[in-house]
Amino acid sequence: MSEGVRARSRSLLSDDLKAALKPAPPPSIPANMNTTEPKNPLKKPIHPAAIHFPIAFIGLAVGLDILHAISGNLPAAIANNVPVATDLTRASYFLLSLGLLTSIPAVITGVGEAKKAIDKQGLYEKDGKTIKQKFKGVIAHAIVNDIVILVMAYVWYARRSAATKTLAGKMGLGSALMGGLQLFGANIGGSLTYNYGFGMAIGSGGKKAQ
Structure with missing residues (x-):
């Protein structure tokens, strides 16, 4: 091999090594990171988290009322393990109270975030x-x-004075x-989240642009 070819090989090898050993560029950092700019958690939607409480409390209250209504027709093996009627109705009443309070x-x-979305995207x-x-x-x-x-607020109002908090038949x-x-209603809310991105960000366009 001639001296010129050897020198060229060493030169190419040297360039390759230099390229391989060259440090990678630093990662890009968003402008709001590592700064003193405060982050406002209230810019994120709160309604999707808040709505779970009334759904849970009111749903449990209704479930206990239904259990109380059908307890007399249950098999003895099940009925013997169901709490007494007064416990069911009182528990239902207080769960309903919590459900109405957390509805506020x-x-x-919900109203505030819907208004922001409408203002941002147009109705x-x-x-x-x-x-x-x-x-x-x-x-x-x-x-x-x-x-x-x-x-349910009317139901709560009608039950408040009853000692056992029992529901009347029609009620x-x-x-x-x-x-x-x-x-x-919860199913509609879920569809809004999964189909349009409501709850992910206020006024988000979601998967389907409308």
């Missing part, structure tokens, strides 16, 4: 007349849950219906 922040945050389609599909869902979600809260049926309606 759920409603307030109507490009024709200026048709309400966007996702906001139809928001309106339906709000109406359904407001009906549940109002009816028990209404409570059961509200439990089903609440699940329907």
